[in-house]
Amino acid sequence: MPEGHTIHRAARDHRKLFLGQKIAVSSPQGRFNDGAKLISSQKCLSIEAYGKHLLYEFQNNQVLHIHLGLFGRIRRRKLPVEDARGAVRVRLVGNTHFIDINGPTICEIMGEEAKSKLIRRIGPDLLRKDADPNKFFDRVKSSKAKIGTLLMDQSVLAGIGNIYRTELLWRQSIHPNTLGKEIKKSQLESLWIDARALLKVGVKQNKIITNLNKTGNAKKGSLNIYKKKRCPKCRGAISKIEISGRTAFFCQY
C-alpha cells in the first residue's frame, strides 16, 4: 500500500483529527509488538512523517512509531468504535474519530533517543521542507550501485517506492541499471524536482498519478509504464527486470 505520499497524507489527516487531544492507544487483539509499554491515554503533541515512518509523540515523551511495510493499512472511522476488521495491531481513539492500523512491520513505543537515531538514518525526505537535495546528489554521485537500487534506498532518498521508481526513471529517460556515479548532476536535479512534484500530487489525490498533462491533470489512466505492455511515447515494448528484489519496468527506445 504505502509509498511516501500515503504516510504524509496520513500524518496531515491525523494532525487535524488528534493534535492536542488525549488519545487512547490500544491493541484490541493483543497483537502490538511491544505490549508491555502501551500508552494508555496521553495528550498527543505532534504527528510527523519521515519518509515512510509515522511518529506520534505524546506528552509523557513516548513516541508511537509505525511503519506500514508492504501490506500495512490505516483505516479511519467516525466514533463510536466498531469491531476490528482483520488483524488490527494498534487502535487510536480520539474525540471524534478512531483509526485502526493493520499489518505494519513496525509498531512500537520508543523514547526520544531512538526517535532521533531513526530520523538521522533516514535520507532527505522529498515531502519535507527541511530536505537537503545535496545529500541525495552526493550519495548518488559517489555510488557504484544502480540508480534503480539507490532510489529505493531510504537512507539515500526517503519516500520513493517501487511504482514511483519505475515511473520517475521513465519520465527522466534514465535506465534503472545506470550506475549512480554515471548520472549527470543536472539529471539528478531534474529527477528531484519531478519526484517532489509527483509525490505532492500523490498526497493531494491520495493516489499515485504520474501521467499528467500540461495543466497538471491526470490523463486517462494514472501510470505510464508500470505493469504496462507498451510505452506511451514510442509504442515500443516495455521490459521487466528485477532490481533490489522488486520488479522494475523500463522502455529501451
Added chain:
DNA sequence: TTGATTGTTACCGG
C-alpha cells in the same frame, strides 16, 4: 492453495 504485492532488515560472499 498459490502467487503476487505501493517495504525493510539481517546476514553472507565477493
Added chain:
DNA sequence: TCCGGTAACAATCA
C-alpha cells in the same frame, strides 16, 4: 566498506 543476493516478516486478495 560497498554492493548484490537471499531469506524472513507482515496481511490480503484473486
